[in-house]
Amino acid sequence: MNKNVGLIIEKSYNIFKDKTKLKALEPKIIRAGIYGGLPWDCQTTDVVSGCLSFDKVCYANCFVAREAFKKGIAFGARQFNILNKEILKEDLNHIDCNQKFLRNGWNSDPSWNWKTVLELCKLVREKNKHIILNTKFLIPPAKSFMKQFLRLSVEFRVSLSALDKRYAIEQKMDLINEYKKMGGLVIPVLISAKFTEKFLVQKQNDIVKYITENDLPGSEIPLRVYEKSPMIELIDLNMSTKINKTKEIWFGLLYKNELCMPCTSSTSKLYTGLSNNKSSKIDRSYLKKIWVDPFPTHEELKKTNCIRIPEKIGYFQE
Numbered sequence: 347m348n349k350n351v352g353l354i355i356e357k358s359y360n361i362f363k364d365k366t367k368l369k370a371l372e373p374k375i376i377r378a379g380i381y382g383g384l385p386w387d388c389q390t391t392d393v394v395s396g397c398l399s400f401d402k403v404c405y406a407n408c409f410v411a412r413e414a415f416k417k418g419i420a421f422g423a424r425q426f427n428i429l430n431k432e433i434l435k436e437d438l439n440h441i442d443c444n445q446k447f448l449r450n451g452w453n454s455d456p457s458w459n460w461k462t463v464l465e466l467c468k469l470v471r472e473k474n475k476h477i478i479l480n481t482k483f484l485i486p487p488a489k490s491f492m493k494q495f496l497r498l499s500v501e502f503r504v505s506l507s508a509l510d511k512r513y514a515i516e517q518k519m520d521l522i523n524e525y526k527k528m529g530g531l532v533i534p535v536l537i538s539a540k541f542t543e544k545f546l547v548q549k550q551n552d553i554v555k556y557i558t559e560n561d562l563p564g565s566e567i568p569l570r571v572y573e574k575s576p577m578i579e580l581i582d583l584n585m586s587t588k589i590n591k592t593k594e595i596w597f598g599l600l601y602k603n604e605l606c607m608p609c610t611s612s613t614s615k616l617y618t619g620l621s622n623n624k625s626s627k628i629d630r631s632y633l634k635k636i637w638v639d640p641f642p643t644h645e646e647l648k649k650t651n652c653i654r655i656p657e658k659i660g661y662f663q664e
Contacts, residue, residue, distance in 0.1 A: 351509060351543075351546070351580065354576050354577060354579050354580060367418065368415070368418055368419060368420035368423070369418055369419060369420060370396075370419075370420050370423040370425065371395040371396050371419060371420070371421075371423065371425050372395075372425065373395065373425045373426060373427050373428055374391055374395060374425075374427045374428065375391075375427070375428050375430055375433055376390065376391040376393065376427050376428065376429045376430070376433075376434060376462075376466065377390070377391050377433070377434070377437050378390045378391070378434060378437040378438050378441065378448060378470075379437055379438070379440060379441045379442075379445070379448075380440075381436075381437050381440035381441070382433075382434075382437035382440075387441050387442045387445040387615070388445055388447060388448055388449055388610070388615060389448070389449060389452060390448050390449070390450045390466065390470075391427060392427065392450065392451070392452055392453055392454040392456070393426070393427055393429070393450065393454075393456055393458070393459045393462040393463050393466065394424050394425065394426055394427060394454045394455070394456075394458040394459050395424065395425045395427055395453075395454065396414070396419075396420070396421050396422060396423055396424040396425060396454060397410075397411065397421060397422070397424065397453070397454040397455055397458070398411070398421070398422055398484075399420075399421070399422025400415060400421065400422060402422070403421070404482070405507065405509045405537075405569065405577065406575060406576075406577055407569065407570065407571050407572055407575055407577055409570060409572070409592070409594070410453045410454075412572065424454075424458060426458075426459055426462065427462070429462050429465055429466060431465075431469060434466070434469055435469060435472075438469065438470065438473045438475070439473075441473070441475070442615070444615055444616065445475070445615045446475060446476055446615060446616050446617055446618045447475060447476035447477065447478055447613070447615070447617050447618065447619070448470050448475050448476075448477055448478070449477075449478040449479075449480060449610050450463065450466060450477070450478070450479055450480070451478075451479055451480030451481050451503070452480070455480075455481050455482055455484050456479050456480070456481050457481050457482070457483055457484045457485040457486070457487065458484065458485060460485070460487050460488070460491045463479065464491060464494055464495070467479075467495065467498050467500050468498065471498045471499070476499070476501065476617065476618045476619045477498065477499075477500050477501065478500075478501045478502075478503055478610055479495075479500060479501070479502050479503065480503045480505070480535075480610060481502060481503070481504060481505070482504065482505045482518070483504060483517065483518050483521050486517065486521055487521075489524075492524065492525055492528065492530070493528070495525075495530065496525070496528050496529060496530045499530075499531070499619060500530070501530075501531045501532070501533065501619055502522075502525060502530070502531070502532040502533070503532075503533050503535050503565065503609075503610060504518050504521070504522055504532060504533070504534050504535060505535045505537055505567075506518060506519075506534055506535065506536055506537065506553055507536070507537040507538075507539075507550075507553075507569070508539075508541065508546045508547075508549040508550035508553065509537075509546070509580075515553065518534075519534075519556065522534055522562065523560070526562070526623055529623070530623065531563075531619055531620055531623045532562070532623065533562070533563050533564065533565050533607050534553075534557050534562055534564050534565070535564070535565045535566065535567060535609060536550070536553055536554060536557070536564060536565070536566045536567070536601065536605060537566075537567055537568075537569050538550065538566050538567070538568055538569060538597065538599075538600045538601060539568065539569040539571070539580075539581060539596075539597055540581065540582040540585040540586060540597045540600070540644075541580055541581065541582060542579075542580060542581065542582050543580055546580065554601055554604050554605065557604070557605065558604050558625070561624045561625050561626050562624075562625055563606060563607045563620065563623070563624070563625040563628055564601075564604065564605035564606065564607060564625070565605055565606075565607040565608065565609050566599055566600065566601050566602070566605045566609070567609050567641075568596045568597045568598055568599060568600070568641060569596065569597070570589065570592070570594040570595070570596045571594060571595045571596070572593065572594055572595075573588065573593045573594065573595055574593075578595065581595060583595065585597060585644070587647050597644055597647070598641060598642045598643050598644040598645075598646060598647040599640075599641050599642070599643045599644060600643075600644050602643050606625060606628065606630075606633055607633070608633075608636060608637045608638070608640060609641075611639075612637060612638060612639055612640045612641065613636055613637075613638065614635065614636040614637070614638045616635070616636065617636045
């Protein structure tokens, strides 16, 4: 009998229930790059501080949410950040000239405020930088926004997982296909894991099959599961490795042959997007050039017990 994934995820929230006095985040000025006080030149401040409440965080394993709750922060009390055009333009003027792309969607999801995202994208494109939006499409963008993003050559990276509900996967796939048909570049990003439940294994394989059969340039990020999380019930511990620094369980890349694109944290700063939105049309020699600091594959982990991960995968500040 299949385990009830929903109940297991719900149990995972219990570790936060004693946090009754949580403080809300303060709105921030949206900044860009090292000059703007961020760790890397590829980064912009999220358009919204905070994201989902503790009873809804992604797979009950969002490390950003976990760190927020530990600090007594109400991660679900979202605050719209402030876009000051003059400040952001000054930050963009100081971005390394060899940093060809910027990303938004780091500790939160840009879909919470498409209007501000669009204004940010316009400013980034004025500086001839490629823009990547990492999102789960928690709030679907209106078609009018999609058209404007297309004119700005915005690239979407859309996260999917076997732990997503079917309707959520279908909604995201509909938006992915809509943007692709419009001529836009959209990359499904599989949040992968080695599951014990056969229906989750099948669901994950179905997502990969859909990506490949629809000629989409897919990417992959291995799920990181907190070692004390009830979610461990769904994870094949015999096939996993522990990240000593964070005490999380993970698996390395499971589908590197099928999902050809590096995740943003493993993408060269020289990346300027793709000339074609179909996987079969991508220049493989170009792909080799843009892969940097990659995650180890699952096979490499088994051989070397390698646990190094790219530093740019996550970050949290009050």
